Amino acid sequence: MAKLLVVDDDAAIADSLRALLESKGYEALSASDGQAAADLAAREMPDVVLLDLMLPKLPGLEVCRRLKADPRTKGIKIILMTGMGWTAETETASGPDDWVVKPFSTESLLEKIEKALAS
Numbered sequence: 198m199a200k201l202l203v204v205d206d207d208a209a210i211a212d213s214l215r216a217l218l219e220s221k222g223y224e225a226l227s228a229s230d231g232q233a234a235a236d237l238a239a240r241e242m243p244d245v246v247l248l249d250l251m252l253p254k255l256p257g258l259e260v261c262r263r264l265k266a267d268p269r270t271k272g273i274k275i276i277l278m279t280g281m282g283w284t285a286e287t288e289t290a291s292g293p294d295d296w297v298v299k300p301f302s303t304e305s306l307l308e309k310i311e312k313a314l315a316s
Contacts, residue, residue: 199314200224202243204234204260205278206252214247217303231255235263239270245313247306248293250279265292274313
């Protein structure tokens with residue numbers, strides 16, 4: 198069973214994503230701030246992190262940079278979730294594996310998760 202980490206400071210979004218993922222047979226963990234997410238990812242080694250950009254304590258891009266820079270966690274697939282849009286500069290600065298723009302469809306998100314797990 199694949200393990201996913203949902204990182205969002207909006208509890209309603211995090212809870213609904215966890216419920217969705219668990220209904221699809223995934224193990225789902227969650228964190229509500231960037232520092233907790235970085236610590237939990239290093240400890241639990243999820244297969245995929247669904248990472249919001251706008252987080253308290255540590256921004257999502259910094260969480261992504263740290264996980265990708267650490268030899269222990271660099272293989273974790275990271276899908277950024279943003280309501281702000283996307284630029285090539287953002288991608289090259291942080292190194293995520295994929296991204297979705299909020300609001301997104303559950304089908305689109307599940308496809309991206311499957312793609313990340315298959316790669």
